[in-house]
Amino acid sequence: MGSIEKRGKGSFRLSIVTGYDKKGKPIRERKNVKVKNKTLAKQELAKFEAEVLSGDYSKPNYTRLEDFYQEWVKKYAEDKLSPRTLREYKSIIEKRILPDYGHLKLSNINAMHVVNFLDDLKDTKNRLDGKDEALSPSTIRNCYKAFKSMLTAADEFDLIKNNPARNIKPPTVKQKKPLSYSREKIDHLIKCINHEPFEKQVMFWIAFVTGCREGELVALEEKHILNEKSAILFEQSLSQQQSGELLIKEIKNGMEGTASIPSELLEMVTQIKNRRKKEFIRTRDMQYDPNRVFLFADELGKPMRPDSVSQWWSRLRKRHHIDGLRFHDLRHYSVTYLIQQNVPTKSISQRIRHRKIGTTMDIYGHHIEEVDRAAADHFSEFFKQNNSHY
Known part of the structure; x- marks a missing residue:
């Protein structure tokens, strides 16, 4: 049931009764409109009543x-x-x-x-x-x-009816030039890594083999090494707040998962894990977190910061004159290598914990196309064997 109240020249207040309180007092939704006459106000009242009764109406919010x-x-x-x-x-x-x-x-x-x-x-x-x-x-x-x-x-928070930015298209960002990849570059990188401390070697191999991110790498704890499965579980990430405090949070996009690793890498990781556990027992009362044993940490158990990984990597690149290869790019190298080994894209997507296989296709599509082209070329031999003319 609705009513109209004239508030001034060309101004009307619409009122809809939506129910009654315990004392029998009407509960109303009101709305002010500016129209030329009462006939138009009645039309606005009908629209307003339909919105209220259908549940599409949300009260104006006056928060700035x-x-x-x-x-x-x-x-x-x-x-x-x-x-x-x-x-x-x-x-x-x-x-x-x-x-x-x-x-x-x-x-x-x-x-x-x-x-x-x-x-x-x-x-x-x-x-x-x-x-x-x-x-x-x-x-x-x-x-x-x-x-x-x-x-x-x-x-x-229901403070507005709809998000006005939802359908706006921001500028398209030009895709970066695909990362240059070759087996020769990987072999050279491995030679350089072999001169690094053992812990840094393990960090490199985990990143390259599993495709994990820096924050996921430094957040690894001994419980995440699944010896019986020869795999690593990625379920959390570590970041540094502006105050300097280290924060453990859920993994990007909430995509937890495991990545199988070779037995040789498992043996290396187990050495790091055993070393950390011994340090934990020896300095238990002084540990950074008495409930966690981080793999990549100092003697008191404080984990490495993600930016410390990047800084070490930058120094390594400078020493060995390696251009244009961020630590994060090991993730891309890992995926590219698997694509070239004809590992199914769906398996790769799950391994690097992309929410959708389309994300993997978008980022690595150029490499997938190269492998697909090579696959097509294999069929050429059948045509070469067939000497018939068309």
């Missing part, structure tokens, strides 16, 4: 974006984002989004605000570092993702 920011940090971002990504998004929001859009009510933000935000970023005048060149597509894309993250949280 800048007021919602801290709620987003505490109740959404700290749980959903890695510390590094959170730092980046906070910087973008505080420097680029809140100054221009912070005063807006969440309910008033629409798709055009997001479009205008992205369009403004293309203007060289809006750079924060003073350089006279446009922001890269990847930087603009990250700005979009930061804005979208806030609006996604507001949507999930």
Whole structure:
């Protein structure tokens, strides 16, 4: 049951009774509209009543974006984002989004605000570092993702009806040139690794054989070495917060899984594990975490930071004049090697813990096409044997 109340020239308040409280007092949903006359107001009332009764109506929220920011940090971002990504998004929001859009009510933000935000970023005048060149597509894309993250949280918290950034297309980021791979490069890399301390050799082999990430590598504990299966379980990752504190979190995309390893690597890893367990027993009262035995840690059990792995790798590259190969690229080398050995793509995708096989295809499609071309060439021998003319 609805009613209309004239509030002023061209202004009406619509009211819908949705029920009654314990005292019999009507419970109403109200909405103000600006239309020319009462006939048009009645049409708006009919639409409003249909929205309310169908459950499609959500009350306008008057929280400003800048007021919602801290709620987003505490109740959404700290749980959903890695510390590094959170730092980046906070910087973008505080420097680029809140100054221009912070005063807006969440309910008033629409798709055009997001479009205008992205369009403004293309203007060289809006750079924060003073350089006279446009922001890269990847930087603009990250700005979009930061804005979208806030609006996604507001949507999930039912503070807005729909996420206005949902259907906006950010700039396409140019795909990086495929990583140059060859067996000769791998063989050279292995020769260099053989001159490193034993622990570093083991780190290299785990990364290359399993395709794990730096954060997953340094988060490995002795319990993750599955001797009976000759496999390693990846179920957590380690990152460093801005305060310097090390944080154990779930693996990227929540994709836990095991990766089988050769017996030779299992033997190497077992040596590291036994060494750590002995140190743990000897210094139990001084251990960094009395409930965990990390594989790659100091004598008191404090695990290596992910950036320490990258720093060691950078020094190794410099000593041996190895160009353009990050530690993370061992993951790509691992996948490329398996593709060239004709391991099924689905098995590779599961091994490196991609949520979808399409992700593996997108990243490594060029290598898969090369192997597929080679597979087709094998059939040429049948045509060579057939001397008949067409």
